Each structure stands twice: as C-alpha cells, then as structure tokens.
Amino acid sequence: MNKLVFRFNDKNSKNKINSKNILGGKGANLAQMAKLGLPVPPGFTISTQVCDYFYKNNKKLPKSIVNQTKKEIRVIEKITKKKFGNLSNPLLVSVRSGSRVSMPGMMDTVLNLGLNDETVVALKNKTLNGRFAKDSYRRFIQMYGNVVLGIPSHFFEELIDNYKLTKGVLQDTELDENDWDGLIKNFKEVIKEKTKKNFPQNVNEQLWGAVNAVFLSWNSKRARTYRKINYIPDHWGTAVNIQTMVFGNMGQDCATGVAFTRNPSTGTKELFGEYLINAQGEDVVAGTRTPQNIIKMNKDMPKIFKQLKKIFNQLEKKYKDMQDIEFTVENNKLWMLQTRSGKRTAKAAIKIAVDMEKEKLITNKEAVLRVDPNMLNTLLHPTLDEKAIKKIITSGLPASPGAASGKVTFSSDEAERLKEQMQDTILVRIETSPEDINGMHAAKGILTARGGMTSHAAVVARGMGKPCVSGSSEIKIDYEKKLFKAGNIEVKEGEIITIDGGSGNVMLGEVPTVKPHISGDFSKLMSWADKYRKLKVRTNSETPLDTKTARDFGAEGIGLCRTEHMFFEEKRIISVRQMILSNSSEDRKTALSKLLPYQKGDFFEIFKIMNGLPVTVRLLDPPLHEFLPKTDKDIDNIAKELNISHQDIKSRIIELHEQNPMLGHRGCRLGISFPEIYQMQCQAIFEALAQCKKKKIKLVIPEIMIPLVSSAAEIEILRSLVDKTAAKIQKEHSIKIKYYVGTMIELPRAALRAKYIAKYADFFSFGTNDLTQTTFGISRDDSGKFLNDYVENKIFGKDPFVSIDERGVGELIKIAVERGRMEKKSIKLGICGEHGGDPASIDFCEKAKLNYVSCSPYRVPIARLAAAQSYLRKKK
Numbered sequence: 064m065n066k067l068v069f070r071f072n073d074k075n076s077k078n079k080i081n082s083k084n085i086l087g088g089k090g091a092n093l094a095q096m097a098k099l100g101l102p103v104p105p106g107f108t109i110s111t112q113v114c115d116y117f118y119k120n121n122k123k124l125p126k127s128i129v130n131q132t133k134k135e136i137r138v139i140e141k142i143t144k145k146k147f148g149n150l151s152n153p154l155l156v157s158v159r160s161g162s163r164v165s166m167p168g169m170m171d172t173v174l175n176l177g178l179n180d181e182t183v184v185a186l187k188n189k190t191l192n193g194r195f196a197k198d199s200y201r202r203f204i205q206m207y208g209n210v211v212l213g214i215p216s217h218f219f220e221e222l223i224d225n226y227k228l229t230k231g232v233l234q235d236t237e238l239d240e241n242d243w244d245g246l247i248k249n250f251k252e253v254i255k256e257k258t259k260k261n262f263p264q265n266v267n268e269q270l271w272g273a274v275n276a277v278f279l280s281w282n283s284k285r286a287r288t289y290r291k292i293n294y295i296p297d298h299w300g301t302a303v304n305i306q307t308m309v310f311g312n313m314g315q316d317c318a319t320g321v322a323f324t325r326n327p328s329t330g331t332k333e334l335f336g337e338y339l340i341n342a343q344g345e346d347v348v349a350g351t352r353t354p355q356n357i358i359k360m361n362k363d364m365p366k367i368f369k370q371l372k373k374i375f376n377q378l379e380k381k382y383k384d385m386q387d388i389e390f391t392v393e394n395n396k397l398w399m400l401q402t403r404s405g406k407r408t409a410k411a412a413i414k415i416a417v418d419m420e421k422e423k424l425i426t427n428k429e430a431v432l433r434v435d436p437n438m439l440n441t442l443l444h445p446t447l448d449e450k451a452i453k454k455i456i457t458s459g460l461p462a463s464p465g466a467a468s469g470k471v472t473f474s475s476d477e478a479e480r481l482k483e484q485m486q487d488t489i490l491v492r493i494e495t496s497p498e499d500i501n502g503m504h505a506a507k508g509i510l511t512a513r514g515g516m517t518s519h520a521a522v523v524a525r526g527m528g529k530p531c532v533s534g535s536s537e538i539k540i541d542y543e544k545k546l547f548k549a550g551n552i553e554v555k556e557g558e559i560i561t562i563d564g565g566s567g568n569v570m571l572g573e574v575p576t577v578k579p580h581i582s583g584d585f586s587k588l589m590s591w592a593d594k595y596r597k598l599k600v601r602t603n604s605e606t607p608l609d610t611k612t613a614r615d616f617g618a619e620g621i622g623l624c625r626t627e628h629m630f631f632e633e634k635r636i637i638s639v640r641q642m643i644l645s646n647s648s649e650d651r652k653t654a655l656s657k658l659l660p661y662q663k664g665d666f667f668e669i670f671k672i673m674n675g676l677p678v679t680v681r682l683l684d685p686p687l688h689e690f691l692p693k694t695d696k697d698i699d700n701i702a703k704e705l706n707i708s709h710q711d712i713k714s715r716i717i718e719l720h721e722q723n724p725m726l727g728h729r730g731c732r733l734g735i736s737f738p739e740i741y742q743m744q745c746q747a748i749f750e751a752l753a754q755c756k757k758k759k760i761k762l763v764i765p766e767i768m769i770p771l772v773s774s775a776a777e778i779e780i781l782r783s784l785v786d787k788t789a790a791k792i793q794k795e796h797s798i799k800i801k802y803y804v805g806t807m808i809e810l811p812r813a814a815l816r817a818k819y820i821a822k823y824a825d826f827f828s829f830g831t832n833d834l835t836q837t838t839f840g841i842s843r844d845d846s847g848k849f850l851n852d853y854v855e856n857k858i859f860g861k862d863p864f865v866s867i868d869e870r871g872v873g874e875l876i877k878i879a880v881e882r883g884r885m886e887k888k889s890i891k892l893g894i895c896g897e898h899g900g901d902p903a904s905i906d907f908c909e910k911a912k913l914n915y916v917s918c919s920p921y922r923v924p925i926a927r928l929a930a931a932q933s934y935l936r937k938k939k
C-alpha cells in the first residue's frame with residue numbers, strides 16, 4: 064500500500080477526485096476548508112482504505128501506517144510549536160471517525176488525547192489554568208475509557224453526579240481544579256477495576272488504541288443497523304482524522320457550538336444553532352447544560368459572530384448547499400471543526416433548493432437533483448384536519464408519517480381478512496416481526512407498544528410509506544381478550560382508532576384528514592422536474608377519489624385500473640357470486656348483465672375525470688374464488704339470495720379451491736374459459752365512452768389490457784373478442800372510438816415471446832409484482848418469513864418487491880423491450896407494479912427506455928421528480 068495518510072492542507076495533493084471515498088466526508092471537508100483559508104486546526108486523515116485493510120487482515124493495521132502517521136505528527140508539531148507527549152508544551156489531538164456519508168452519532172471520537180499524569184501538569188503550567196488542564200484530562204479518561212476500553216459512560220457520569228450532590232452544586236462549571244483532581248483518581252480506579260490494567264500513560268499507545276477503536280466502531284451494532292436502514296454499503300469503511308485540539312473550555316473567552324447556515328426544519332435563510340461558553344466537544348448536544356441560541360453570540364462575542372456569518376456565506380458559496388457546522392472558540396479565536404451538507408426536513412429541502420436557484424447559487428436542474436424523491440413521502444400523506452376534535456388516548460414515537468384510521472386488529476391474518484372485505488384496519492401489536500409483513504401490507508397503519516424509531520415496525524412501515532406509531536409504552540395489549548388498555552380506556556378489537564405517525568398521537572374514533580396539496584415552492588420544483596423528464600407518469604387507480612387525487616398530483620393517465628376491485632361492493636358481490644356459482648354460460652350471462660351497468664358507471668366516472676388522457680383498463684385478473692363467501696353466515700346469505708342450497712355452494716367452493724391460486728385459473732385464462740366475462744367488461748368500457756360522447760366529455764383513449772399472457776395465441780384470441788365487441792358497440796351508437804389492446808408482461812415466458820405477442824399488442828405494461836414473483840419463484844405473500852435472512856446474508860441488496868431486481872427481472876424486461884420493438888416499433892411500454900413509484904426502479908425504467916411508469920396516486924409527485932432526476936443524471 065502506498066499513500067495512506069493525507070494532510071488537511073496539502074498543497075501537492077493529487078488526490079482531488081472522489082476524495083470523500085478516500086478521506087471520508089469529515090476529512091474531505093476539513094481539507095477543503097483548510098484550502099479555502101478558513102481557520103482549521105492542523106491535522107491529517109488516515110484513509111478509508113486502511114479500514115478496508117483492517118477488516119481484511121484480521122483487524123491488523125498495515126505496517127507503513129506507523130511511519131506515515133509519525134511524519135504527519137511531526138508536521139503538526141512544527142506548525143503548532145507543541146510536541147506530542149512533551150513535558151513542557153504537550154500537543155493534544157482529537158481522533159475522529161468520518162465515513163463517506165455522515166452517520167451522525169454512530170461512530171466514535173476521542174478528544175484531548177496525549178494527556179497523562181505528567182503532560183497534564185505541563186498543560187497546567189503552560190496555560191496557567193489548572194482547572195482547564197484537569198477538566199481536559201478527566202474528559203479524556205472518560206472518553207478513552209468508554210470508546211477504547213469499552214466501559215459504559217454511566218460509570219463515570221454517576222461519579223460526577225454523586226460528587227456534585229455532596230458538594231451541593233448543579234453545574235459542571237462549578238467544579239474546580241481540586242474537584243476534578245479527585246474525580247480523575249476515581250476514574251482511574253474504575254478503569255483499573257474494569258480492565259485490570261492502569262490507564263495507559265504512553266501517548267503512542269493512546270493514539271493507536273484510539274485509531275483502532277474508531278475502525279472497530281465501523282462495525283458496532285448501532286453503526287451496522289444505521290447502514291442497513293440507510294442502504295450504506297458495509298465495505299465503504301471509515302476514515303480516521305487526527306487533529307490538533309483547540310479548547311473551548313479554557314474560560315469565559317472560549318466556547319463551542321454547532322450551527323446550520325439555514326433553518327433545517329423550515330428552510331428559512333437565517334442563522335440557526337446553539338453554543339456554550341467555556342465548554343468542549345459534545346457538551347452542546349449532551350444536554351448537561353442548556354445551550355444558548357446562536358443569535359445571542361452577537362452580544363457575547365460580537366467579533367466572532369461576524370466572522371462566523373462571513374464563513375457561513377463562504378461555505379454556502381463553495382458547497383452550494385446548506386451547511387451543518389461545528390466550531391470552537393479558544394481565547395477569542397474561532398476554529399472551524401466540521402462542515403457538511405446538513406440534514407433537513409422535506410419541507411426545508413424544497414425551500415432551500417428553490418431559494419438557492421433564486422439566489423443563483425444553483426441552476427433549476429441542480430435544484431431538481433437536490434431533493435430526494437423518497438423524502439416527499441412525508442409531504443404527500445393525508446394529515447389530520449387541524450379543526451377536527453380529537454380524543455387523544457395515548458401517544459408513542461412518531462415512527463412513520465401520515466395519519467390513518469381503521470378498525471383495531473391484533474393479528475396480521477385478521478388485517479388481511481378485513482382488507483379483502485375492503486375494510487380499513489390499524490394493526491396493533493406489542494411489537495412486529497417479519498411474520499407480520501402481510502398484515503402490515505394489509506393495514507392502513509401500525510401501532511406498537513414496544514420498539515423505537517428503528518424497530519422492525521418503524522423501519523418496515525417507513526419503507527411501505529405507512530403511518531406508524533411505535534413504542535407506545537402506555538398501552539397494555541391483551542391478545543387473548545382481544546383488547547388493549549390505555550390508562551383506564553379500553554379499546555376492543557373492531558373499534559375504530561386513528562393514529563398520527565407525524566406526532567405519535569393515538570386517538571379514539573375516526574378523525575377527519577385533509578389531503579396534502581402541492582403549491583408554492585413545491586409546485587415550482589415540480590414544474591422544473593416536468594421540464595426535465597422524458598418518462599410519463601401515470602397512476603394505478605380504480606376509484607373516482609384516487610383518480611382525482613392522482614390528477615391533482617399531476618398524473619398523466621391511468622396505467623392500471625384494476626376492474627376486480629369494482630366487484631367487491633356490497634350490492635355487486637351478490638351478482639359476482641351468482642356469476643361464479645352458475646353452471647351454464649346462460650346463467651352466467653344473466654348475472655353478468657346485472658353487473659354491466661355498475662361497471663359502465665364506474666368507467667364513466669373515471670373517464671370523466673381523466674378527460675381525454677389515456678386509461679389502461681385491466682380485464683378481470685384474480686382467481687374467482689377470491690370473491691366467494693368465506694364464513695358459514697355469508698354462505699347462508701348467498702344461498703337464500705340465489706335459491707341454491709348451502710351444501711351446493713359449499714361443494715362449488717371446494718371445486719374452485721386451488722393449491723396455488725397465484726399460478727392457477729386466473730388472468731387471461733379466465734377470459735379463455737369464460738369469454739362472456741371479458742366481453743361484458745369491454746362492452747362496459749365502450750358503452751361508457753359512448754355515453755361520454757353523448758355528454759360531450761372529451762374521450763379518453765382506453766387501453767384494454769389482458770393480464771397474465773404467456774403466449775401469442777392467448778392474446779390473438781382475446782384481442783379478436785375485444786375488437787368484435789368494439790365493432791358492435793361502435794355500430795350500435797354509430798360512433799368511432801379509438802382504443803388500444805395490449806397485454807401485461809408478468810411471466811418470464813411472455814418476456815421471452817415478446818416478439819410474437821407484440822404482433823397482437825399495441826402496448827406492453829410490465830406487471831413487475833408478478834414478474835418478480837414468477838422470476839424468482841417467490842410469492843410475495845410468503846416472502847416475509849425469510850426476506851430478512853436474505854437481506855442479512857446479502858443475498859438480496861434490497862427487497863426485490865420494493866426495488867426492481869435489475870439483474871434478473873430487469874434483464875427480462877430489457878429482452879421484452881427489445882423483442883417487442885423489433886416486431887412493432889411504435890409499441891407503447893410502461894410499468895405498473897409497485898416499483899413504478901420507487902425512485903431506484905424508475906431510474907431503471909429510464910435506462911430501459913420505457914415510455915411511462917404508473918404508481919399509486921400519492922407517489923405520483925415522487926415519480927415525477929425521480930423521472931426528472933434519472934434523465935438529468937443520464938445526460939450528465
């Protein structure tokens with residue numbers, strides 16, 4: 064290995080490209096600030112490659128690192144005129160972690176390294192400040208003890224607290240040199256007791272101990288969990304920064320603070336931050352003392368305040384983004400310790416991007432690239448109506464944003480069962496596990512009694528974009544009795560509650576919600592996005608409400624209108640059941656004729672809202688038994704209604720039972736067996752159009768989609784059925800209707816036979832849910848049991864049902880695109896699975912040159928932004 068160590072202000076450094084990959088974010092930004100001429104304490108970075116080496120070589124460091132490090136320490140010594148371990152003027156350093164992307168609070172840092180029983184005396188003599196020297200030493204022992212020697216920090220904190228109690232003081236600042244001296248002795252005893260060794264006095268041993276600990280912290284449990292949640296690759300590794308200490312704890316002309324160049328929660332351009340006089344390191348965030356608003360610095364340290372403001376502007380100009388900075392003031396001199404692009408809320412992200420375009424810091428293309436599309440999720444959920452009366456019964460952690468109401472249910476099976484009956488539920492569990500994935504999918508929201516912001520429930524709910532309140536520790540759940548208690552309020556299964564994942568509140572009954580609404584900066588950003596995107600964005604929708612929502616969010620058509628959902632409504636299900644249970648084609652036709660006006664009405668409503676935009680209507684897809692009654696009571700009802708015996712219905716249900724419904728009698732197979740069903744659906748579509756024409760409503764162009772096709776012959780037969788029906792109705796109403804017929808590509812065979820299928824298809828829509836299931840041979844509904852193991856063992860990077868598996872499923876899509884276009888150049892191509900709203904999958908669709916993506920209404924703006932970003936990134 065060659066160069067492993069990089070000086071912050073190295074004039075000759077060739078290492079300009081990808082420096083974050085090698086130096087980590089903190090190191091790269093410290094180096095950049097130094098190059099800008101900002102006051103950065105001298106130091107250097109040990110590169111991430113060393114971390115890689117460390118883990119590949121049994122946690123050993125490369126040999127050459129010792130000499131390279133020594134050399135750089137010598138350089139610092141020369142600049143600062145101090146010496147590491149020296150007994151008259153000792154150099155102290157901080158050893159700081161720093162990976163490519165910031166992982167706040169996940170890894171470790173050690174301050175004041177280089178102090179021992181002798182150097183602490185030297186520091187006191189040199190600064191004539193005994194309190195400061197001892198305060199620094201005790202901090203060092205505390206941090207080293209915790210980070211390097213693994214002793215939980217409460218052992219030290221308790222000693223300080225008890226001491227303050229006996230002395231009768233409240234603040235650390237009220238402790239003097241002697242107090243700290245005593246505590247240092249106690250701290251060293253703790254170290255001796257826990258490690259059976261004395262606290263290390265050799266400064267080089269201290270240094271390498273700390274470097275090792277930083278590398279080890281890369282693989283700590285919390286760091287690994289954080290990476291998993293944020294999709295940060297394990298192999299990136301961390302760098303280590305070694306930097307001259309500057310001291311904010313030397314007296315009243317010293318301070319330490321953190322600040323943002325803009326308000327990270329609203330995005331407003333204003334100074335935002337906190338500081339503490341006479342403090343060090345993490346005191347500001349640790350909560351031991353209450354920090355001051357940064358604005359007060361204008362009074363306390365006016366010169367420094369002015370300098371800070373100037374530096375903020377410089378940094379924003381340089382990074383063209385809001386910065387999150389850390390600084391320290393030592394004897395009225397300002398030192399910059401960190402800068403990075405700051406984390407912000409979705410609202411702030413949008414405002415900052417739009418404002419910076421106005422300020423001409425960035426172009427509108429850059430603004431479009433600035434906002435993470437996934438983040439918009441939090442702005443696109445219904446929120447509770449502020450005016451509504453709320454009966455809050457308890458609260459928990461705001462684990463995943465949005466508000467939802469539904470019937471309380473305690474099991475995933477029950478949530479699924481109710482979903483089938485189109486009922487909204489809130490899944491209430493003590494905690495969730497991978498077995499609950501189906502229930503979480505089915506429920507409108509999730510409430511747990513246990514677990515934090517990174518618990519299974521929280522992580523999965525955020526991934527699904529579902530509201531979740533986790534760790535609501537007040538509630539007592541009784542699974543046996545099917546109820547939970549919050550204080551003295553008892554809530555039984557089936558009662559309706561509302562949860563607000565934005566505030567963590569849990570309310571009794573249904574609280575009205577308001578639809579989010581795109582305006583102001585948000586709509587400006589979206590208009591830029593629309594300018595820079597090639598992919599069209601459609602929506603998956605079958606109700607007038609969803610369709611309207613999607614239009615308001617900018618959907619340019621419907622990419623998937625599932626007709627079966629229209630069958631479930633109470634008045635219709637009877638006729639649907641009659642149709643299924645009938646033994647002859649004649650009886651079936653009678654039942655279907657009762658359904659026809661309903662379907663026609665539904666289509667008319669949707670066509671009216673879509674006002675001339677394309678609408679893809681999928682003909683009946685699911686296996687018929689999904690519509691059958693499940694309980695004895697339901698069977699009795701239907702038996703009476705249809706005048707068939709209970710027993711007959713039961714045996715018909717048994718007849719219809721399938722071992723493997725996902726691969727059974729469904730999709731176009733139904734159309735082949737019972738053409739009258741598809742015929743009725745087409746008739747409804749065309750008659751709805753005729754009605755639109757009569758009412759002078761702009762005609763949509765229907766795209767009639769045949770599901771689950773695997774061979775050209777299927778679509779050949781069914782296309783002719785559609786054409787015949789179309790011809791008949793056009794003649795009856797003497798109108799001309801433009802329409803397309805196409806197919807879903809959701810089976811591997813269909814992808815392979817795309818050239819032949821394209822002969823009869825005007826469009827393909829990739830049904831990536833089923834295509835993923837059939838390509839992997841994994842049913843999504845059962846994958847919950849092992850998905851986690853697969854992600855854990857790195858067999859899957861991401862859940863392939865969330866983000867498209869480019870290597871397998873993606874390859875099939877590419878094949879189908881190529882073969883389809885080979886036969887028919889003009890064939891229209893889109894995707895309509897859940898993936899249509901996932902930015903990573905949208906990126907794939909752009910690369911695969913599809914024409915559109917279709918996603919759920921609330922994800923339409925996300926898809927618009929993601930599509931623009933993909934296009935802009937591709938062009939770069």
Ligand code: ADP
Pocket residue numbers: 104156157158159160167168169170171172174306307308309310319343344345389390391400401
């Ligand atoms: P984190 O990544 O957890 O923020 P840092 O490496 O930034 O950890 O260190 C935490 C804090 O320690 C900094 O915010 C700063 O206040 C303090 N610190 C780090 N290095 C130095 C230094 N060389 N001199 C003074 N304070 C330092």
Ligand code: MG
Pocket residue numbers: 389401
């Ligand atoms: Mg920091």
Ligand code: MG
Pocket residue numbers: 684770771809830833
């Ligand atoms: Mg399908």
